[in-house]
Amino acid sequence: MSLRGVRGLVLDIDGVLLDARSSYHAVAEEAARRAIAPLVGEAQARAAPFDRQREVPAFKATGGFNDDWEMSRAIALLLYLRARREAPDLARFLAEAGGRGVTALYAKYPVPIAPDGIARICGALYGGSMCRDLFGFEAKDAVPDAPERGMWENEEVLPDSRLLAAVAARFPLALYTGRNAGESRLAQRLCRLKIPEELCWVADGHRPRKPDPAGLLWLTHALLRRAPRPSQVLFLGDTADDQAASRAAQDAGAPIIYAHIEAPGDTTRVLSRLLAETGDALA
Template identity: 30%
Template sequence: MITLSPRAEELRPQLKAILFDMDGVLLDITQSIRVANILAVPFFLRERLGWPVGDDLITSEDIEKFKNAGGFNDDRDLTCAIVLHYIVRGHENPTASPETLSVLQPNLTRYAARIAQRGGGLKAAEDLALEHFTREDKFDIEIQYRKKEISQIFLELFAGEHSERLYGKPAAYYTGPGLVNNDKVIIDPALIPAGRALGVLTGRSREETQFGLELANLIEAIPEAYRVTQKEGFYKPDMRGLKLLLERVGGGPAIYIGDTLDDHKTVARLLAKIPDAPVLSALVLTGPMGAANTGLFKRSGADIVAEDVNEVLRWIAG
Protein backbone atom coordinates (compact mmCIF):
# COMPACT_ATOMS: atom_id res chain seq x y z
CA MET A 1 0.00 0.00 0.00
CA ILE A 2 1.44 3.35 -1.03
CA THR A 3 -0.33 6.67 -1.52
CA LEU A 4 1.30 9.22 -3.80
CA SER A 5 0.73 12.86 -4.67
CA PRO A 6 1.12 14.12 -8.27
CA ARG A 7 4.16 16.08 -7.07
CA ALA A 8 5.78 12.84 -5.88
CA GLU A 9 5.36 11.23 -9.28
CA GLU A 10 6.76 14.33 -10.95
CA LEU A 11 9.91 14.49 -8.82
CA ARG A 12 10.68 10.76 -8.59
CA PRO A 13 12.91 10.55 -11.70
CA GLN A 14 14.93 13.54 -10.48
CA LEU A 15 15.63 12.45 -6.90
CA LYS A 16 19.28 12.90 -5.97
CA ALA A 17 19.11 12.43 -2.21
CA ILE A 18 17.25 10.16 0.21
CA LEU A 19 17.05 11.53 3.74
CA PHE A 20 15.88 9.42 6.66
CA ASP A 21 14.54 9.89 10.12
CA MET A 22 15.93 7.08 12.27
CA ASP A 23 13.43 5.97 14.92
CA GLY A 24 10.42 4.27 13.37
CA VAL A 25 11.98 4.47 9.90
CA LEU A 26 15.37 2.76 9.90
CA LEU A 27 14.74 1.06 13.24
CA ASP A 28 11.68 -0.34 14.97
CA ILE A 29 11.81 1.33 18.39
CA THR A 30 8.46 0.03 19.63
CA GLN A 31 10.17 -1.99 22.37
CA SER A 32 12.95 0.50 23.12
CA ILE A 33 12.38 4.26 23.03
CA ARG A 34 8.62 3.95 23.28
CA VAL A 35 8.92 1.65 26.29
CA ALA A 36 11.46 4.05 27.85
CA ASN A 37 8.85 6.81 27.48
CA ILE A 38 6.24 4.67 29.20
CA LEU A 39 8.46 3.46 32.04
CA ALA A 40 10.39 6.65 32.80
CA VAL A 41 7.30 8.43 34.10
CA PRO A 42 6.34 5.90 36.82
CA PHE A 43 10.03 5.20 37.54
CA PHE A 44 10.64 8.84 38.46
CA LEU A 45 7.39 9.17 40.42
CA ARG A 46 8.06 5.95 42.33
CA GLU A 47 11.83 5.90 42.81
CA ARG A 48 12.51 9.63 43.18
CA LEU A 49 9.26 10.98 44.65
CA GLY A 50 8.07 7.89 46.55
CA TRP A 51 4.70 7.59 44.84
CA PRO A 52 2.98 4.15 45.00
CA VAL A 53 2.69 3.65 41.26
CA GLY A 54 3.08 0.72 38.89
CA ASP A 55 4.67 0.56 35.46
CA ASP A 56 1.27 0.51 33.74
CA LEU A 57 0.44 4.14 34.58
CA ILE A 58 0.56 5.33 30.96
CA THR A 59 0.26 3.67 27.55
CA SER A 60 1.77 3.95 24.10
CA GLU A 61 -1.45 5.64 22.98
CA ASP A 62 -0.87 8.33 25.62
CA ILE A 63 2.61 8.95 24.27
CA GLU A 64 1.29 9.22 20.72
CA LYS A 65 -1.10 11.99 21.73
CA PHE A 66 1.88 14.10 22.74
CA LYS A 67 3.78 13.21 19.58
CA ASN A 68 0.78 14.37 17.55
CA ALA A 69 0.58 17.57 19.59
CA GLY A 70 3.91 18.52 18.00
CA GLY A 71 7.18 19.81 19.36
CA PHE A 72 8.13 16.62 21.18
CA ASN A 73 10.79 15.27 18.86
CA ASP A 74 13.03 15.01 21.94
CA ASP A 75 11.57 12.15 23.98
CA ARG A 76 13.09 13.57 27.14
CA ASP A 77 10.88 16.65 26.76
CA LEU A 78 7.85 14.43 26.26
CA THR A 79 8.65 12.48 29.42
CA CYS A 80 9.10 15.70 31.38
CA ALA A 81 5.75 17.04 30.17
CA ILE A 82 3.88 13.94 31.35
CA VAL A 83 5.69 13.84 34.71
CA LEU A 84 4.79 17.50 35.21
CA HIS A 85 1.14 16.71 34.54
CA TYR A 86 1.10 14.14 37.32
CA ILE A 87 2.96 16.36 39.75
CA VAL A 88 0.50 19.19 39.13
CA ARG A 89 -2.53 16.93 39.44
CA GLY A 90 -1.06 15.45 42.62
CA HIS A 91 -0.54 18.94 44.04
CA GLU A 92 -4.20 19.73 43.34
CA ASN A 93 -5.44 16.38 44.65
CA PRO A 94 -3.00 15.33 47.41
CA THR A 95 -5.05 12.35 48.64
CA ALA A 96 -5.72 10.82 45.21
CA SER A 97 -3.84 7.77 43.93
CA PRO A 98 -1.78 8.07 40.72
CA GLU A 99 -4.38 5.90 38.97
CA THR A 100 -7.14 8.29 40.03
CA LEU A 101 -5.10 11.23 38.81
CA SER A 102 -5.05 9.58 35.37
CA VAL A 103 -8.81 9.91 34.99
CA LEU A 104 -9.42 13.27 36.68
CA GLN A 105 -10.08 16.10 34.25
CA PRO A 106 -8.21 17.58 32.55
CA ASN A 107 -6.66 14.17 31.77
CA LEU A 108 -3.66 13.42 29.57
CA THR A 109 -5.76 13.52 26.40
CA ARG A 110 -7.05 17.00 27.16
CA TYR A 111 -3.61 18.16 28.32
CA ALA A 112 -2.04 17.04 25.03
CA ALA A 113 -4.81 18.69 23.00
CA ARG A 114 -4.33 22.00 24.82
CA ILE A 115 -0.56 21.78 24.29
CA ALA A 116 -1.22 21.33 20.56
CA GLN A 117 -3.43 24.44 20.57
CA ARG A 118 -0.47 26.40 21.95
CA GLY A 119 1.93 25.20 19.30
CA GLY A 120 3.30 22.07 20.96
CA GLY A 121 6.47 21.33 22.89
CA LEU A 122 7.66 21.37 26.49
CA LYS A 123 7.56 25.15 26.95
CA ALA A 124 3.87 25.19 25.99
CA ALA A 125 3.25 22.26 28.35
CA GLU A 126 4.99 24.00 31.27
CA ASP A 127 3.20 27.29 30.68
CA LEU A 128 -0.14 25.53 30.50
CA ALA A 129 0.42 23.38 33.58
CA LEU A 130 1.68 26.18 35.83
CA GLU A 131 -0.09 29.33 34.69
CA HIS A 132 -2.94 29.32 37.22
CA PHE A 133 -0.81 28.67 40.31
CA THR A 134 0.44 31.15 42.88
CA ARG A 135 4.16 31.73 43.29
CA GLU A 136 4.15 29.56 46.42
CA ASP A 137 2.39 26.70 44.66
CA LYS A 138 4.78 26.93 41.72
CA PHE A 139 7.71 26.70 44.11
CA ASP A 140 6.31 23.52 45.69
CA ILE A 141 5.72 21.95 42.27
CA GLU A 142 9.11 22.90 40.88
CA ILE A 143 10.89 21.29 43.84
CA GLN A 144 9.50 17.96 42.62
CA TYR A 145 9.75 18.70 38.89
CA ARG A 146 13.43 17.91 38.45
CA LYS A 147 13.94 17.90 34.70
CA LYS A 148 17.56 16.81 34.74
CA GLU A 149 16.72 13.74 36.78
CA ILE A 150 13.69 12.90 34.65
CA SER A 151 15.75 13.21 31.47
CA GLN A 152 18.60 11.15 32.91
CA ILE A 153 16.23 8.36 33.93
CA PHE A 154 14.79 8.24 30.42
CA LEU A 155 18.29 8.02 28.91
CA GLU A 156 19.41 5.32 31.34
CA LEU A 157 16.34 3.16 30.71
CA PHE A 158 17.09 3.43 27.01
CA ALA A 159 20.86 2.88 27.17
CA GLY A 160 21.35 0.64 30.22
CA GLU A 161 24.79 -0.96 30.05
CA HIS A 162 25.64 1.26 27.06
CA SER A 163 25.23 4.48 29.08
CA GLU A 164 28.95 5.22 29.29
CA ARG A 165 29.45 4.81 25.54
CA LEU A 166 26.36 6.87 24.64
CA TYR A 167 26.44 9.53 27.36
CA GLY A 168 29.96 9.51 28.75
CA LYS A 169 29.11 8.24 32.24
CA PRO A 170 27.68 5.11 33.84
CA ALA A 171 24.02 4.94 34.82
CA ALA A 172 23.15 6.45 38.20
CA TYR A 173 19.48 5.56 38.64
CA TYR A 174 18.83 2.45 36.55
CA THR A 175 21.31 -0.40 36.37
CA GLY A 176 19.44 -2.99 34.30
CA PRO A 177 19.85 -3.89 30.62
CA GLY A 178 19.20 -1.11 28.14
CA LEU A 179 15.99 -1.08 26.16
CA VAL A 180 18.12 -0.08 23.14
CA ASN A 181 18.95 -3.78 22.91
CA ASN A 182 15.36 -4.27 21.68
CA ASP A 183 15.81 -2.11 18.58
CA LYS A 184 15.13 -4.01 15.37
CA VAL A 185 16.20 -3.10 11.86
CA ILE A 186 13.44 -2.16 9.41
CA ILE A 187 15.38 -0.98 6.38
CA ASP A 188 16.84 -3.40 3.84
CA PRO A 189 20.01 -1.62 2.64
CA ALA A 190 20.01 -3.74 -0.53
CA LEU A 191 16.91 -1.83 -1.67
CA ILE A 192 18.57 1.59 -1.58
CA PRO A 193 18.84 2.80 -5.19
CA ALA A 194 22.39 3.48 -6.34
CA GLY A 195 23.61 6.94 -7.16
CA ARG A 196 21.71 8.85 -4.47
CA ALA A 197 23.23 10.73 -1.55
CA LEU A 198 21.99 9.38 1.78
CA GLY A 199 21.49 11.41 4.94
CA VAL A 200 19.87 11.29 8.38
CA LEU A 201 17.93 13.97 10.23
CA THR A 202 17.15 12.69 13.72
CA GLY A 203 16.42 13.79 17.25
CA ARG A 204 19.03 11.33 18.52
CA SER A 205 22.40 12.45 19.80
CA ARG A 206 25.47 11.92 17.64
CA GLU A 207 26.47 8.86 19.67
CA GLU A 208 22.96 7.38 19.60
CA THR A 209 22.86 7.92 15.84
CA GLN A 210 26.20 6.17 15.40
CA PHE A 211 24.90 3.27 17.49
CA GLY A 212 21.74 3.00 15.40
CA LEU A 213 23.51 3.22 12.05
CA GLU A 214 25.85 0.44 13.10
CA LEU A 215 22.85 -1.76 13.87
CA ALA A 216 21.21 -0.90 10.53
CA ASN A 217 24.47 -1.59 8.65
CA LEU A 218 24.48 1.94 7.23
CA ILE A 219 27.51 3.36 9.00
CA GLU A 220 29.56 3.49 5.79
CA ALA A 221 26.65 4.51 3.56
CA ILE A 222 25.83 7.63 5.61
CA PRO A 223 29.01 9.54 6.51
CA GLU A 224 29.10 11.72 9.60
CA ALA A 225 28.86 14.90 7.52
CA TYR A 226 25.46 13.72 6.30
CA ARG A 227 24.01 13.24 9.80
CA VAL A 228 22.12 16.10 11.44
CA THR A 229 21.52 15.22 15.09
CA GLN A 230 20.95 16.90 18.46
CA LYS A 231 24.47 18.25 18.17
CA GLU A 232 23.35 20.81 15.59
CA GLY A 233 20.64 22.08 17.94
CA PHE A 234 17.65 21.92 15.60
CA TYR A 235 14.58 20.02 16.75
CA LYS A 236 11.83 19.04 14.36
CA PRO A 237 9.57 20.59 13.18
CA ASP A 238 12.22 23.33 12.96
CA MET A 239 13.00 23.25 9.26
CA ARG A 240 16.57 24.51 9.68
CA GLY A 241 17.88 21.02 10.37
CA LEU A 242 16.46 19.77 7.08
CA LYS A 243 17.77 22.82 5.24
CA LEU A 244 21.25 22.20 6.67
CA LEU A 245 21.17 18.54 5.69
CA LEU A 246 20.07 19.40 2.16
CA GLU A 247 22.99 21.80 1.86
CA ARG A 248 25.41 19.15 3.12
CA VAL A 249 24.27 16.49 0.65
CA GLY A 250 24.45 18.92 -2.26
CA GLY A 251 20.82 19.96 -2.56
CA GLY A 252 17.80 18.27 -4.08
CA PRO A 253 15.61 17.04 -5.42
CA ALA A 254 15.32 14.99 -2.24
CA ILE A 255 12.87 12.98 -0.21
CA TYR A 256 12.63 12.99 3.58
CA ILE A 257 11.18 9.81 5.09
CA GLY A 258 9.71 10.08 8.60
CA ASP A 259 7.10 8.48 10.82
CA THR A 260 5.49 11.35 12.74
CA LEU A 261 3.51 14.49 11.94
CA ASP A 262 6.51 16.57 13.02
CA ASP A 263 8.55 14.94 10.24
CA HIS A 264 6.00 16.10 7.68
CA LYS A 265 5.71 19.53 9.32
CA THR A 266 9.46 19.93 8.98
CA VAL A 267 9.19 19.55 5.21
CA ALA A 268 6.06 21.71 5.09
CA ARG A 269 7.80 24.54 6.95
CA LEU A 270 10.76 24.39 4.59
CA LEU A 271 8.39 24.65 1.63
CA ALA A 272 6.60 27.56 3.29
CA LYS A 273 9.94 29.35 3.59
CA ILE A 274 11.30 28.23 0.21
CA PRO A 275 8.26 27.36 -1.96
CA ASP A 276 10.31 25.98 -4.83
CA ALA A 277 12.45 23.68 -2.66
CA PRO A 278 12.41 20.30 -4.42
CA VAL A 279 11.74 18.16 -1.33
CA LEU A 280 9.15 15.43 -0.90
CA SER A 281 7.61 14.40 2.41
CA ALA A 282 7.10 10.67 3.03
CA LEU A 283 5.46 9.18 6.12
CA VAL A 284 5.71 5.50 6.96
CA LEU A 285 3.52 3.38 9.21
CA THR A 286 6.28 1.68 11.19
CA GLY A 287 6.22 4.01 14.17
CA PRO A 288 4.84 2.66 17.46
CA MET A 289 1.19 3.21 16.43
CA GLY A 290 1.62 1.44 13.10
CA ALA A 291 -1.33 1.36 10.69
CA ALA A 292 -3.51 3.22 13.19
CA ASN A 293 -1.91 6.41 11.83
CA THR A 294 -2.97 5.73 8.21
CA GLY A 295 -5.88 8.17 8.12
CA LEU A 296 -4.00 10.83 10.07
CA PHE A 297 -1.01 10.66 7.75
CA LYS A 298 -3.12 10.74 4.59
CA ARG A 299 -4.89 13.86 5.85
CA SER A 300 -1.57 15.52 6.74
CA GLY A 301 -0.70 16.50 3.18
CA ALA A 302 2.40 14.32 2.97
CA ASP A 303 3.42 13.48 -0.60
CA ILE A 304 3.78 9.79 0.22
CA VAL A 305 2.23 7.49 2.81
CA ALA A 306 3.67 3.96 2.78
CA GLU A 307 3.78 0.83 4.89
CA ASP A 308 7.53 1.14 5.54
CA VAL A 309 10.76 2.63 4.27
CA ASN A 310 11.39 -0.36 2.02
CA GLU A 311 8.19 0.33 0.10
CA VAL A 312 9.36 3.91 -0.45
CA LEU A 313 12.76 2.68 -1.66
CA ARG A 314 11.13 0.30 -4.13
CA TRP A 315 9.02 3.17 -5.43
CA ILE A 316 12.07 5.40 -5.87
CA ALA A 317 13.84 2.63 -7.79
CA GLY A 318 10.86 2.28 -10.08
Protein backbone atom coordinates in the same frame (compact mmCIF):
# COMPACT_ATOMS: atom_id res chain seq x y z
CA MET B 1 3.84 12.50 -6.87
CA SER B 2 6.61 11.07 -9.00
CA LEU B 3 9.90 10.06 -7.39
CA ARG B 4 11.83 9.97 -10.67
CA GLY B 5 13.68 13.20 -9.88
CA VAL B 6 14.95 12.08 -6.47
CA ARG B 7 18.74 12.28 -6.17
CA GLY B 8 19.18 11.95 -2.41
CA LEU B 9 17.39 10.78 0.75
CA VAL B 10 17.00 12.37 4.17
CA LEU B 11 15.99 9.83 6.79
CA ASP B 12 14.67 10.15 10.30
CA ILE B 13 15.78 7.24 12.47
CA ASP B 14 13.12 6.31 15.00
CA GLY B 15 9.93 5.10 13.37
CA VAL B 16 11.59 5.15 9.94
CA LEU B 17 14.77 3.07 10.16
CA LEU B 18 14.29 1.57 13.62
CA ASP B 19 11.22 0.50 15.58
CA ALA B 20 11.49 2.56 18.78
CA ARG B 21 8.31 1.35 20.44
CA SER B 22 10.14 -1.14 22.68
CA SER B 23 13.09 1.17 23.26
CA TYR B 24 12.57 4.92 23.45
CA HIS B 25 8.83 4.74 24.01
CA ALA B 26 9.20 2.14 26.76
CA VAL B 27 12.02 4.18 28.29
CA ALA B 28 9.89 7.33 28.26
CA GLU B 29 7.10 5.65 30.21
CA GLU B 30 9.38 3.89 32.71
CA ALA B 31 11.41 7.04 33.37
CA ALA B 32 8.20 9.01 33.89
CA ARG B 33 6.96 6.54 36.51
CA ARG B 34 10.31 6.60 38.32
CA ALA B 35 10.37 10.41 38.26
CA ILE B 36 6.99 10.84 39.95
CA ALA B 37 7.46 8.09 42.55
CA PRO B 38 9.02 10.50 45.10
CA LEU B 39 6.00 12.79 44.68
CA VAL B 40 3.09 10.34 44.77
CA GLY B 41 4.62 7.13 46.13
CA GLU B 42 5.85 4.05 44.30
CA ALA B 43 2.48 2.28 44.33
CA GLN B 44 0.63 5.26 42.89
CA ALA B 45 3.33 5.86 40.30
CA ARG B 46 3.01 2.27 39.10
CA ALA B 47 -0.79 2.25 39.19
CA ALA B 48 -1.35 5.44 37.18
CA PRO B 49 -2.89 4.33 33.86
CA PHE B 50 -1.03 4.84 30.59
CA ASP B 51 -1.68 3.04 27.31
CA ARG B 52 1.70 3.35 25.61
CA GLN B 53 0.58 1.78 22.32
CA ARG B 54 -2.22 4.31 21.93
CA GLU B 55 -1.04 7.39 23.80
CA VAL B 56 2.57 7.74 22.61
CA PRO B 57 1.42 8.05 18.95
CA ALA B 58 -0.97 10.78 20.11
CA PHE B 59 1.97 12.73 21.57
CA LYS B 60 3.97 12.27 18.38
CA ALA B 61 1.04 13.40 16.22
CA THR B 62 0.56 16.58 18.25
CA GLY B 63 3.83 18.38 17.55
CA GLY B 64 6.45 19.53 20.01
CA PHE B 65 7.22 16.03 21.28
CA ASN B 66 9.78 14.78 18.77
CA ASP B 67 12.37 14.48 21.57
CA ASP B 68 11.54 11.34 23.56
CA TRP B 69 13.16 12.64 26.74
CA GLU B 70 10.92 15.72 26.60
CA MET B 71 7.96 13.48 25.87
CA SER B 72 8.90 11.54 29.00
CA ARG B 73 8.63 14.76 31.01
CA ALA B 74 5.16 15.30 29.57
CA ILE B 75 4.17 11.70 30.35
CA ALA B 76 5.46 12.17 33.90
CA LEU B 77 3.24 15.22 34.31
CA LEU B 78 0.24 13.36 32.90
CA LEU B 79 0.84 10.37 35.19
CA TYR B 80 1.28 12.66 38.18
CA LEU B 81 -2.07 14.30 37.46
CA ARG B 82 -3.71 10.91 36.89
CA ALA B 83 -2.31 9.56 40.15
CA ARG B 84 -3.90 12.53 41.92
CA ARG B 85 -7.09 12.19 39.83
CA GLU B 86 -6.63 15.71 38.51
CA ALA B 87 -5.81 14.93 34.87
CA PRO B 88 -7.83 16.15 31.91
CA ASP B 89 -8.45 13.64 29.13
CA LEU B 90 -5.52 13.09 26.80
CA ALA B 91 -6.91 15.16 23.93
CA ARG B 92 -7.37 18.19 26.17
CA PHE B 93 -3.98 17.67 27.82
CA LEU B 94 -2.25 17.68 24.44
CA ALA B 95 -4.32 20.61 23.22
CA GLU B 96 -3.06 22.56 26.23
CA ALA B 97 0.47 22.11 24.89
CA GLY B 98 -0.57 24.29 21.96
CA GLY B 99 2.16 22.89 19.73
CA ARG B 100 4.81 24.16 22.18
CA GLY B 101 5.42 20.80 23.77
CA VAL B 102 6.42 20.22 27.35
CA THR B 103 7.24 23.87 28.11
CA ALA B 104 3.61 24.92 27.75
CA LEU B 105 2.37 22.00 29.85
CA TYR B 106 4.67 22.76 32.77
CA ALA B 107 3.70 26.43 32.59
CA LYS B 108 0.09 25.37 33.15
CA TYR B 109 0.88 22.61 35.65
CA PRO B 110 3.98 23.71 37.65
CA VAL B 111 4.88 20.31 39.11
CA PRO B 112 8.48 20.00 40.43
CA ILE B 113 9.79 17.31 38.06
CA ALA B 114 13.36 18.20 37.09
CA PRO B 115 14.13 17.85 33.36
CA ASP B 116 17.76 16.89 33.97
CA GLY B 117 16.68 14.12 36.33
CA ILE B 118 14.35 12.57 33.78
CA ALA B 119 16.95 12.87 31.03
CA ARG B 120 19.48 10.95 33.12
CA ILE B 121 16.95 8.24 33.99
CA CYS B 122 16.08 7.92 30.30
CA GLY B 123 19.73 7.70 29.32
CA ALA B 124 20.46 5.04 31.94
CA LEU B 125 17.52 2.85 30.94
CA TYR B 126 18.17 3.21 27.23
CA GLY B 127 21.94 2.88 27.32
CA GLY B 128 22.54 0.27 30.02
CA SER B 129 26.18 -0.76 29.81
CA MET B 130 26.64 1.65 26.88
CA CYS B 131 25.33 4.66 28.80
CA ARG B 132 28.74 6.32 29.20
CA ASP B 133 29.51 5.93 25.49
CA LEU B 134 26.13 7.35 24.51
CA PHE B 135 25.48 9.99 27.17
CA GLY B 136 28.69 10.55 29.13
CA PHE B 137 27.75 9.05 32.50
CA GLU B 138 27.42 5.64 34.11
CA ALA B 139 23.89 4.23 34.15
CA LYS B 140 24.06 3.22 37.81
CA ASP B 141 24.99 6.77 38.82
CA ALA B 142 21.53 7.84 37.67
CA VAL B 143 19.56 4.63 38.27
CA PRO B 144 21.17 2.35 40.87
CA ASP B 145 19.18 -0.67 39.65
CA ALA B 146 19.76 0.05 35.95
CA PRO B 147 20.12 -3.21 34.01
CA GLU B 148 23.26 -3.93 32.02
CA ARG B 149 21.07 -4.60 29.00
CA GLY B 150 19.91 -1.24 27.72
CA MET B 151 16.56 -0.92 26.00
CA TRP B 152 18.33 0.01 22.77
CA GLU B 153 18.82 -3.73 22.37
CA ASN B 154 15.06 -4.04 21.78
CA GLU B 155 15.28 -2.04 18.55
CA GLU B 156 14.53 -3.73 15.25
CA VAL B 157 15.38 -2.51 11.77
CA LEU B 158 12.19 -1.58 9.93
CA PRO B 159 13.08 -1.66 6.21
CA ASP B 160 14.09 -4.84 4.45
CA SER B 161 17.89 -5.09 4.83
CA ARG B 162 18.54 -5.96 1.18
CA LEU B 163 16.36 -3.09 0.04
CA LEU B 164 18.07 -0.62 2.38
CA ALA B 165 21.48 -1.71 1.11
CA ALA B 166 20.35 -1.21 -2.49
CA VAL B 167 19.06 2.28 -1.74
CA ALA B 168 22.29 3.20 0.07
CA ALA B 169 24.30 2.03 -2.94
CA ARG B 170 22.15 4.05 -5.36
CA PHE B 171 21.57 7.33 -3.49
CA PRO B 172 23.49 9.58 -1.08
CA LEU B 173 21.86 9.42 2.35
CA ALA B 174 21.57 11.89 5.22
CA LEU B 175 20.16 11.59 8.74
CA TYR B 176 17.86 14.20 10.28
CA THR B 177 17.23 13.08 13.83
CA GLY B 178 16.64 14.04 17.44
CA ARG B 179 19.24 11.48 18.51
CA ASN B 180 22.67 12.62 19.64
CA ALA B 181 25.81 11.66 17.73
CA GLY B 182 26.44 8.48 19.72
CA GLU B 183 22.86 7.28 19.41
CA SER B 184 22.96 7.98 15.69
CA ARG B 185 26.15 5.96 15.24
CA LEU B 186 24.52 3.10 17.15
CA ALA B 187 21.50 3.27 14.82
CA GLN B 188 23.76 3.14 11.78
CA ARG B 189 25.48 0.08 13.18
CA LEU B 190 22.15 -1.66 13.65
CA CYS B 191 21.06 -0.71 10.12
CA ARG B 192 24.46 -1.50 8.56
CA LEU B 193 24.77 2.02 7.21
CA LYS B 194 27.77 4.32 7.07
CA ILE B 195 26.70 7.90 6.50
CA PRO B 196 29.32 10.69 6.56
CA GLU B 197 29.28 12.64 9.81
CA GLU B 198 28.71 15.89 7.96
CA LEU B 199 25.44 14.48 6.60
CA CYS B 200 24.11 13.59 10.06
CA TRP B 201 22.06 16.43 11.57
CA VAL B 202 21.88 15.32 15.20
CA ALA B 203 20.92 16.83 18.55
CA ASP B 204 24.10 18.37 19.92
CA GLY B 205 22.67 21.09 22.14
CA HIS B 206 23.51 23.81 19.62
CA ARG B 207 21.85 23.03 16.30
CA PRO B 208 18.22 23.98 15.71
CA ARG B 209 15.89 21.04 16.31
CA LYS B 210 12.73 19.94 14.56
CA PRO B 211 10.34 21.44 13.61
CA ASP B 212 12.85 24.19 12.75
CA PRO B 213 13.70 23.41 9.10
CA ALA B 214 17.32 24.61 9.27
CA GLY B 215 18.75 21.09 9.36
CA LEU B 216 16.54 19.86 6.55
CA LEU B 217 17.45 22.84 4.38
CA TRP B 218 21.16 22.33 5.02
CA LEU B 219 21.03 18.60 4.26
CA THR B 220 19.00 19.15 1.09
CA HIS B 221 21.56 21.62 -0.20
CA ALA B 222 24.43 19.27 0.68
CA LEU B 223 22.82 16.27 -1.04
CA LEU B 224 21.97 18.14 -4.22
CA ARG B 225 25.15 20.21 -4.49
CA ARG B 226 26.42 18.23 -7.47
CA ALA B 227 23.12 16.85 -8.75
CA PRO B 228 21.69 17.86 -12.13
CA ARG B 229 18.78 20.26 -12.14
CA PRO B 230 15.95 19.83 -11.49
CA SER B 231 16.57 17.28 -8.72
CA GLN B 232 14.75 16.50 -5.51
CA VAL B 233 15.37 15.06 -2.07
CA LEU B 234 13.03 12.49 -0.55
CA PHE B 235 12.54 12.96 3.20
CA LEU B 236 11.08 10.10 5.25
CA GLY B 237 9.68 11.13 8.64
CA ASP B 238 7.05 9.92 11.06
CA THR B 239 6.04 12.72 13.44
CA ALA B 240 4.13 15.99 13.31
CA ASP B 241 7.44 17.81 13.78
CA ASP B 242 8.85 16.04 10.71
CA GLN B 243 5.83 17.16 8.71
CA ALA B 244 6.13 20.73 9.97
CA ALA B 245 9.85 20.90 9.16
CA SER B 246 9.18 19.57 5.68
CA ARG B 247 6.41 22.10 5.01
CA ALA B 248 8.59 24.96 6.23
CA ALA B 249 11.52 23.83 4.06
CA GLN B 250 9.24 23.49 1.03
CA ASP B 251 7.84 26.96 1.70
CA ALA B 252 11.44 28.22 1.67
CA GLY B 253 11.87 26.76 -1.81
CA ALA B 254 13.66 23.50 -1.01
CA PRO B 255 12.95 20.73 -3.56
CA ILE B 256 11.73 18.19 -1.01
CA ILE B 257 9.24 15.35 -1.35
CA TYR B 258 7.94 14.26 2.04
CA ALA B 259 6.85 10.68 2.76
CA HIS B 260 5.06 10.18 6.06
CA ILE B 261 5.74 6.82 7.72
CA GLU B 262 2.82 5.61 9.81
CA ALA B 263 3.12 1.81 9.99
CA PRO B 264 6.13 -0.54 10.28
CA GLY B 265 5.95 -1.60 6.62
CA ASP B 266 5.76 1.91 5.20
CA THR B 267 9.52 2.48 4.94
CA THR B 268 9.96 -0.65 2.83
CA ARG B 269 7.01 0.36 0.66
CA VAL B 270 8.38 3.87 0.01
CA LEU B 271 11.92 2.67 -0.70
CA SER B 272 10.63 -0.05 -3.04
CA ARG B 273 8.63 2.54 -4.95
CA LEU B 274 11.69 4.78 -5.15
CA LEU B 275 13.81 2.06 -6.73
CA ALA B 276 10.99 1.08 -9.08
CA GLU B 277 10.47 4.63 -10.33
CA THR B 278 14.17 5.31 -10.78
CA GLY B 279 14.77 2.07 -12.68
CA ASP B 280 16.57 0.18 -9.93
CA ALA B 281 13.87 -2.15 -8.62
CA LEU B 282 15.09 -5.30 -6.90
CA ALA B 283 14.24 -8.55 -8.60
